[in-house]
Amino acid sequence: MTLSDAARWADVDAAIDAEAESAFAFLERLVAAPSTVGAERGAQDIVAAELGRLGFEVSELPVPEETAAAAPGGVAQVSYTGRPNVLGRINPGRSPSLLLNGHVDVVPAEAALWSSDPFVPVRSGGWLTGRGSGDMKGGFALGTLAVAALLRVMPDALSGELSFLSVIEEECTGNGTLAACNAGVLADAVIVLEPTDLDLLLGGVGVLWVEIEVAGVPAHAEAADRAQNPIGSVPAILRALASFQDEINEAADDPAFAGIARPYNVNVGTMSAGDWASSVPGRARLRVRVGFPRGWSPDEALTQVAAAVLGAGSDDPWLAGRPAVIRPVGFRAEGHLLPADHWLADAMASAHLSATGALPGRGPVGATTDARFYLNQFGVPALAYGPRARNIHAIDEAVELASIVTGAKTLARFMAGFYARAGRDQRDPSARAGREAAA
Numbered sequence: 001m002t003l004s005d006a007a008r009w010a011d012v013d014a015a016i017d018a019e020a021e022s023a024f025a026f027l028e029r030l031v032a033a034p035s036t037v038g039a040e041r042g043a044q045d046i047v048a049a050e051l052g053r054l055g056f057e058v059s060e061l062p063v064p065e066e067t068a069a070a071a072p073g074g075v076a077q078v079s080y081t082g083r084p085n086v087l088g089r090i091n092p093g094r095s096p097s098l099l100l101n102g103h104v105d106v107v108p109a110e111a112a113l114w115s116s117d118p119f120v121p122v123r124s125g126g127w128l129t130g131r132g133s134g135d136m137k138g139g140f141a142l143g144t145l146a147v148a149a150l151l152r153v154m155p156d157a158l159s160g161e162l163s164f165l166s167v168i169e170e171e172c173t174g175n176g177t178l179a180a181c182n183a184g185v186l187a188d189a190v191i192v193l194e195p196t197d198l199d200l201l202l203g204g205v206g207v208l209w210v211e212i213e214v215a216g217v218p219a220h221a222e223a224a225d226r227a228q229n230p231i232g233s234v235p236a237i238l239r240a241l242a243s244f245q246d247e248i249n250e251a252a253d254d255p256a257f258a259g260i261a262r263p264y265n266v267n268v269g270t271m272s273a274g275d276w277a278s279s280v281p282g283r284a285r286l287r288v289r290v291g292f293p294r295g296w297s298p299d300e301a302l303t304q305v306a307a308a309v310l311g312a313g314s315d316d317p318w319l320a321g322r323p324a325v326i327r328p329v330g331f332r333a334e335g336h337l338l339p340a341d342h343w344l345a346d347a348m349a350s351a352h353l354s355a356t357g358a359l360p361g362r363g364p365v366g367a368t369t370d371a372r373f374y375l376n377q378f379g380v381p382a383l384a385y386g387p388r389a390r391n392i393h394a395i396d397e398a399v400e401l402a403s404i405v406t407g408a409k410t411l412a413r414f415m416a417g418f419y420a421r422a423g424r425d426q427r428d429p430s431a432r433a434g435r436e437a438a439a
Ligand SMILES: [Zn+2]
Pocket: 103, 135, 136, 170, 194, 195
């Protein structure tokens, strides 16, 4: 880094520090908009207003119903009518192009267990608590903060197209991002602003959602001994799923996930049955998230887990005669991976080093992000980088505000370098070949 570089970055960092409070206020407005699946509209309007304030050209991008028709799209949760993605663009059509991706949807909160209302943001000890603060509305604050500072201090640095895409349904299908990709909203590189503790998240496992339904024979409780309670067969299903989980993790041979003790978690997330203590329920249902290896397709994962659930019949006489029904109900996500030595990872690592004085970690996770579509279906390099969060998908979720500021400093450096490097490549085509090494 030259002296003038240091001076330039000192100005950008000062602008990020100065704009931070505005970014935190944006984050608070976002958290206060409870954007669970189907209810994303209010949060999308807040994102659109903020992107407009920063100078993006803002448009809405519908999610066609057919996005859900087949894998890698997920099974739709509710109609997409009135649930658009929001797209902001600067310098549309100008090369090179970079896309920042964030999902505005959040998972439900199990609110009764929280210390305070999950949709009323609370700042305390440098953290902001609220559902979605970490996963991933804090990423929106990080991304917009970096852009705001660059536009203020070195606007010429954003010399190509910059897209900021705010999608729905990352948490259950990925259909928001997939629809945008299908509509041609792509770029030369993508940064997904998920909470990564300021590390580089390069990949994830396959993820399938299934519903498992056990039928019973309903009756008045007085006749329970002559009826069939489907809840009684749930333990056999749970044992079958646990064995399946053990098998696929023991057989795991993907070196990319060698550092993760159990990459393929099979999680029973909901169970429901019955509606009255004095009634034998007619059916019981489990909703299950199945992590699976990168080598499998979502169809293969469904076949495998269906076979495992069928096996529960050897453990439960009722299920032997009336096997549980299994159906996909959300994610049909393939695994994905950006190579650890990819130029995009190197460029982000260099930016992080410049901003923080240390190199970030690099690796995959036993979950998924929307980066998979860019990598798997559209040949666009993508990774995730974002703030430090705690208790995501759990109780009292929070994001560390300082990590939003630090991450913005990394992202600003990365963006400036991304456009500058591409400019050099255009002047000197021979430099293009050296781009990976130079990055
Ligand atoms: Zn997320």
